[in-house]
Amino acid sequence: MGGIWILLVSLAAVGGLLGLLAWAAARSRRRGIGASMMGPFEEMWHPTAAESRVELRVQNERKSPLPSPEDL
Template sequence: MAVFGAVLLVVGCLAGVLALLAWLGSRVRRRGVGGDVMGPFDEIWHPAAHRFRAEIRVYGERVVPPRSGEPEGVV
């Protein structure tokens, strides 16, 4: 019976750690923070996300600043 309790404790701790990491990963991706940290892992395991992040970075560099005297958002 003690072995069953020990196995249950180990499995419970492992599940807790994995749930914490999943929550942390979703929070980091939702906020857009940590792209440099998650970048190599996305490139390995989720290449589409890595390419998407690169396209967004390129698009952000291409945005034309508004001309002086015009309010932002009006093109």
């Protein structure tokens, strides 16, 4: 009987952890903070998506060059 309780508690703990991660992922997507919160997990399980996200961030931060005085 004691082994069943250990099994049930273990399954509840694993289920709770997975539920917590699913909740955190959904919340981070809604708020737009997914890259900072779920980024390490995405790099482990889906590295190409992480690389493309970094590339998009770099392109968005890039500023257009200022016109030179000769162009005016």
